[in-house]
Amino acid sequence: MANPDSKRRLGLIQRNLQETLGEDRLTKLLDDGQDVRIYWGTATTGKPHIAYFVPISKIADFLEAGCQVTILFADLHGYLDNMKAPWSLLNLRVKYYENVIKAMLQSIGVPLDKLTFIKGTDYQLSREYTLDVYRLSSVVTEHDAKKAGAEVVKQVDHPLLSGLLYPGLQALDEEYLKVDAQFGGVDQRKIFTFAEKYLPALGYAKRIHLMNPMVPGLTGTKMSSSEEDSKIDLCDSPSSLKKKLKKAFCEPGNVTENGILSFTKHVLFPLSRGKPFLIERKEEFGGNKLYDDYESLEKEFGEELVHPGDLKQAVEREINKLLDPIRKQFQSPELKELASKAYPVEPKTKVKKGAKSGASEELSPSRLNIKVGKIVSAEMHPDADTLYLEKIDIGEDVPRTVISGLAGKVELEQLRDRLVVVLCNLKPVKMRGIESQAMLLCAVSEDGTIEPLSPPEASSPGEVALFEGHSSGEPDAELKPKKKVFEQLQVDLKTSSNGIAQWKDHQLVTKLGPVVAPSLKNASIR
Incomplete structure (x- = not known):
């Protein structure tokens, strides 16, 4: 019979997750009183944006549940995914990600001494890992490799072989990081089931997989680094934040395709540590309202008792609290220089005036x-x-x-x-x-x-x-x-x-x- 502490820890680990593969193994580890070892990997490609607080808030849950957490800066994965991170920029982007992720964790009060940070190329270029890549390639079919990466690896008409290697490398990471579980978005489910199928074929243990739902961006679609209006950069100014939130999709009564509500559910409430969520309103519109849990807020928004403008204002206030320490840290000359080198600005040159067509492209x-x-x-x-x-x-x-x-x-x-x-x-x-x-x-x-x-x-x-x-x-x-x-x-x-x-x-x-x-x-x- 599960003891109350293991039940509490399981609740924290699974809070707001969409799916867990291997829940029975997770429950057994917790019932045995073990510290579950979990890793989360992020490919060092585009600039991290505010949606990264979704996995970061879960990392806070894992740590509170007594888990050992490893954060992998997957530099080689970013390069293999259709060269989203050019080889010459790999080290710079890893340094940028490391500084950003640490700043995010510090902004929500997560102690860094409870975490392990590792770079993919620290072990993925070793003789042993390379031999396992060859071993894996001898048992994996092209069909399975392509299917596994379908929702994660960039899809193009003539894919590079590197994209087919990507799922296998992510699977091997579980063994080489010596973890019990991998955490990621539900868009990685095919890679997770790929790992469950093929790691045992190499004589390695099947791992637990913890999946977050895909949180919509501000436009109502997946928040993306390449879709400017869908994301809030971690160093965006308060005025830029206000402008983007003003444009954000937040239809009255719509609780299913609402990026503002989703961010509230997956980030603001989990990080509130029991503090009520405040909606500020003038007295003629009902006055201020406190919400102790997300479900109450969602219910009243769905009944149109909470106006989208009031919700946006509350979310803007809370996001500024999250971003202020990050903004301050990234004002240093060293981090400004790192950002400019890791992400050189692409010049926006216009077609010359007088061209008969495409003049604004x-x-x-x-x-x-x-x-x-x-x-x-x-x-x-x-x-x-x-x-x-x-x-x-x-x-x-x-x-x-x-x-x-x-x-x-x-x-x-x-x-x-x-x-x-x-x-x-x-x-x-x-x-x-x-x-x-x-x-x-x-x-x-x-x-x-x-x-x-x-x-x-x-x-x-x-x-x-x-x-x-x-x-x-x-x-x-x-x-x-x-x-x-x-x-x-x-x-x-x-x-x-x-x-x-x-x-x-x-x-x-x-x-x-x-x-x-x-x-x-x-x-x-x-």
Whole structure:
């Protein structure tokens, strides 16, 4: 029979959770008087926002229940998820996350000495872990790996192999962190069931999985770093907070798709430590009202006894209390500099005035779909002495036909079987009767010398090349000729003094490193 203390601890651990896998094992650990070891991992990608208080409030619950908690800064996971965190920024983003998460915990009074912090690459690059990745890859099917990451790993038309590795690495983390349970959002359920299936296949124990519901953002959808109006940054000013809350979706009587109410339920009430939640109102509207529990607030909001404006005002007051110590801490010159380096601002360049269409569209090199290619054949164009006709494998079923003006400037033998970099989303155009389906990117010096750009040696056809600091946007499906997007971006495409391809000061990189033109430095790219 469960003792009262284990029942209390179980209640704290499961408060506001949507689902627990392995509840019987959790109950047994608690009945035996053991300290449950739980880990929560966060991929160090976009800037943490106020929705991070949802898992942080649960970490406070776990600690109050006497659990041992490990927070994993999953830097390698962020890189593998379609390079959301460029390799060159991994360490900077880990430092930023560590400072932010610690500041959040301190703002709600959670002692840091009860927590363990660890970085993924501290152990995920070890010999033992690497061997287990290979062991896991020998038993996991492509179907199961893809299915497991469907709701977490960024889905694209031509996924990288790294995205298939992601669920396996997260499963192995449970073993290497020596925990009893993993905590995460219900969007990770498929990864959790993947872990329960495949860890025993390697001889490792099945873990408990604790899942938070997906809390809607201010727009009524998932709060996202990439959707500006849906999130409140942890360093947003009080005026910015007020502005965003004013726009927030909070329909009278709607208790199901209401980000304001959800935040109140999952963050403000759990962190209140029994203090009533205050709604301030003028006397003519019923006067102030105190709520001892969330259920009472939700019931009266659903009955339209609480006005959305009054609820927003109360939530604004409480959020400011949470953010004030974080804002103060991040005013230091050191943390300001860290933030600017970890998250370089993407310039919002506009299309030049006078363009016939798309004049208000933002220009970013993320709109270019650039991939590694391998030239499988190269020959003279049958109807032009200045053009080559190349067949280039870019990881698709059939190599693309590319016409380039390299005849007389680059020898055919220098092109065959060579790794190159290709712009893939230009509109196909016929050149002397043959359609060119992409553009071979080259460095061109002032004297007319040409050198095709080269990706890292071990690259494979189809690998994506992105400009650092511009990895969050999606490339255009097709660059429309009339909008001249590439032409305007091309003005700032150059090789550096080290021969590295870049747009302004942002290097062009694949997951293996920078794209280069070794013999042409400070040259234009076209």
